[in-house]
Amino acid sequence: MEEPLLHDPSSSSSSSSSSSVSSPSSTTIIIRLSTIIAVAAISLWANYEASKGFEISIVNAAAGSLAGRRFNLMFVSNGRAARMVHHASQFVEHELYPSNLYPRKPVNRVTLRMASHNLTTTVSLTSGRGPADFVINLSPSLMSPSDTYAALASAVQRGIARVWLWDGGGTAPEPLLDAMVDYLAMIAGFASPTHVITDAVSQEPNGTCWSGEFLRHCDGRRQEFIARLNGAMRGRSWELMVDEALGSSVRRMCEGYRSSIGQLRESSDATPELVELRQVI
Structure with a gap:
């Protein structure tokens, strides 16, 4: 007569132990991968910020007007205004400072400001709080042309050129x-x-x-x-x-x-x- 199959406690214990070991191991791998991804993302963002070379701020002093609302919707909320400043600066810097032979003008901060009222010119430059801080003032009239993007891009290009020029x-x-x-x-x-x-x-x-x-x-x-x-x-x-x-x-x-x-x-x-x-x- 065959003996009944008996449950081996040691086998159960071993299986349970193996399961408990594999579970923390998977969690550890996920945590490590998440950490690596986070570090990579932070590194990429830091490199992007460093490539800009200066801090960019966007100010909308005409927020309550139609021009101000258009500016916010089309250029501020989606980050387009900041990208315009960055790309315009890259172009101007390449032309004015093609190598280390040309000492660069100190620029720490650029503020792109939509003025509260129409200006006599579409764009003007004023000094910020510090010697290396600059404010590019935009006229709300720039929001009127049919091709608003081209009008603003041209004004930003001119403003950034004035920022980087020695005087x-x-x-x-x-x-x-x-x-x-x-x-x-x-x-x-x-x-x-x-x-x-x-x-x-x-x-x-x-x-x-x-x-x-x-x-x-x-x-x-x-x-x-x-x-x-x-x-x-x-x-x-x-x-x-x-x-x-x-x-x-x-x-x-x-x-x-x-x-x-x-x-x-x-x-x-x-x-x-x-x-x-x-x-x-």
Whole structure:
């Protein structure tokens, strides 16, 4: 007669022990994986913040108006405004500081502020609380154009350009700074060269003709010209270094540029009959 099967206590104990061991082991693995993912995410965010190089703040002083609500909905709530500042800064920094040979202007914080009322210009720059803090003021009128995104992107591009430009300790002439802002906006795709050419022909009393198109003309003649020019404006004696950045006299370069623009206009304005008459003469 066969003996009845008896339950082995040691076997049950071993199985229970094995189960209890495997359960904490799985939990430990999950915790470790979660920790690794969290650390990786924090590292990526830290690298992103470090790549920006400065703190970005967005302020909407027109929150109660239609323009303010549009700004908040289209650019603030989704982080688009901050990304605009970051991307514009990357572009400008690459043009003005292509290498360590060009000392960078200290920038710790940039505040993009939608003003509470329309400004005389679409964008302006004011100082923040510290010497390396800047406020880019935007006019609510920017929220009116049909292509609001392009209008705001252009304004941000110009504002950021002004942030990164040296200004000779406040002694650099506004026409020169405006021309550099125009040039940086132009090569970023936010300006009409035709309009700038018209402005370029007007000459300043000191013989210069600063404009975005003139600076593009100069940049085509000398590598890293715009970076050299910006570096020349780092100190108060910037006037002595501008000619060096150009590699020629500013007045001479301007005269040559004005002459070439005049010939270009003369050629573009000529009718076939006028061209034939000139050839006869």
